[in-house]
Amino acid sequence: MKIAVCIKRVPDSETRVKIASDGKSLDDSGVKFVMNPYDEFAVEEALRRKEKASSGEVAVICLGPAAAQETIRTALAMGADRGILLQSDRIPADPFEVARIIAAELKSTSWDLLLFGRMAIDDYNHQVGALTAELLGLPCVTAISHLEIEGTKGVAEREIEGGIEVVEFPLPAVLTADKGLNEPRYPALKGIMAAKKKPLEVKPVQASAGTFEVVALSPPPDRKEGKIVGEGVGAVGELVRLLREEAKVL
């Protein structure tokens, strides 16, 4: 089974991000970067599929700056076989441009499965997986939380409002991974050693800006300060009154 996983290097969710002086990008200094958590589910699922088929290849593709090699190495340490960095210092804000670059790379090989994270935690666009599928003319199931594959047929489950949707699809297909699909493994010591020797191809790409332009970034408004009503049984009446009249949640 030949599987491609597309991953993104994003700021760690615990990082305190700062808006750069231009007002429309993030200040990179002191920011810790990690693999997008949804992409970890995708990498893990690819490794499990390959292990189950006991043959095949998992390739990891990433669009990003030179430093994203580190993100690819993490996937290689988890067990992926090779990596491709589509190197560009700027990642276009337009998801269609990103999809175009990734599709151009993917179409030269015939894959059985193409996996993405459901979304990237930095821009929340949810679009690149589906757009890439469209560009490649492949079926796409987004936000899957369970996956079964039998021969050239797949069955995926999606968690939807109030229930689970079951979708059948033919391979090859593009799938985007949601939380709950699996529990991603940590790289083992031997995996980290082996990752250093695995092939990582760096291909410079020309990324045009596309039709999107980021005009401004602003932090969310400060949360209003909390209020301590009192302590013990005596405070209950006032708390109920405030919840009803001020917070209007009762």
Place this chain on the structure above:
Amino acid sequence: MAKNEQFVPARYQPTLPLDKLIVQDGAAGAGDRMELDVVIVGAGPAGLACAIELAKLAKTGGPELNIGVLEKAEALGEHSLSGAVVNPRALRELFPDLQDSDFPFRAPVTKEAVYLLTKGRKIRLPTPPTMHNRGYYVASLCEIVRWLGTKAEELGVNIFTGFPAAQLLVRDRAVAGVRTAAAGLDRDGRPSPGAMAPNDIVARVTALAEGTRGLLAQAWCQWQRVPSENPQIFALGVKELWETKRPLDRVIHTLGWPLPTDAFGGSFVYPLEPNLVALGLVVGLDYRDAGLDVHVLLQQFKRHPLLAALLEGGEVVEWGAKTIPEGGFYSLPQRRAGDGVVLLGDAAGFVDVPSLKGIHYAIQSGIYAARAIFQNLKNAESLSRYDDILNKSYVATDLHRTRNMRLAFRDGFYLGGLQAALMMLTGGRFPNGKYRMHADAEVARRSSSGVRPGSAEHPDGISKVDAVFKSGNSTRDTIPSHLIVGPDVPAEVARFYARMCPAGVYELGDVGAQHAAPLRINAPNCVDCKATDVLGPRWTPRERGSGPKYKRM
């Protein structure tokens, strides 16, 4: 316990579990096994300097070496914390082709001031000769460590972050490597899905660069009966990083308030940038008042006019805590090398308290160890060569010159200060001989009720809960407790632990209630400062990713 009674912390402290820490190579219980030429425990300044120097030696003089560095933090630098003003001497030796401007320093020290504080007032003191910092640099140790890590990886060193070494693997009297801590265990220590068994890393040489109060370094010294003239003594430092509205143009040190006179310590205030200020309070763990709380004292300290003016309108962006080995020359293990093993940096105790420096000694010890290890692997020379080089080096000379200075303060602030001044004037020759010290846990504590100066009951400023959040600690709530608490801890001692621990790991239970344990333990809060390992409950390493995530500490 009645009012004003004394207790000795050592009485309630569990012994080091040597039978668990020293394991025969090949013992059952490990998953993967990996063989390296050299394994270094701890990716701090000492461990990384050792790896870099060794990789350079191997590149120029062969043979090729497989070098691995194990680090308990999830990412480089996340467990590293220091003041810090750095003497660039050792970095220059490690990178002879680089300039100071290439190093990851923030700014050179141009102005400095030392104050004696009283409540509300400050008295400018002449800067003691040991504390002159011109020519040195303000820096964040996290940033130095990340930079060193990049350099090491460029040289082919394997850095394994998220792999805490938990046990020493031995063959007869020789150290053969280490076993890492398991990951993914539940509260009761049973493996949960995705759990990872311990790994055995065997190597021809193991370098213990675990940092302050190193677990395996302690275990090795005890196991091989390597004594020191004095027991090692420690201080606890609590540090905050502030974005300030007002700029600061100098490094500041203070003595006196809010510390009681029978505690040794002081504060530091360093500008990383004009409006990014590192500040902290350091207190020797031989303090007498069981109610003393370093974190609370730091909160008081910030209300002094000297600080209040600087911090007004500013914001705390990080918080952290760490112990410091303060014993100096007489607390160094008699040898820092054995069969298959060397001890580096803070784990060996290379800190000079009078100049408030240890980072360059850590780096220097790493460089010396690398040279000895290289000769050991290439020409089968004994690792004791490391001790020979160290004993003849400026590291030993520096520590010898100030050998009794910190120790004099066991007699209190004023008497200690007088003696230290005489030592300074006589170049360390006054007085003859050596000050005898007790281990911190052997020093009796006064346990009295009520609020006294220096032991405020009600923290003002940042609470310990908020402090732990600001340390970046996001340890999984369901890990097994990594702290070994002695049996039958009385309420007074439990209160002592609760005050001592800056991260709120220990909480007083409901003492009045029947059958209630006096101590509640919030183990995930722990930021690995090791203070209670010195005075009470023992610390052991947790799974990868646990503890703080320091960024610019």
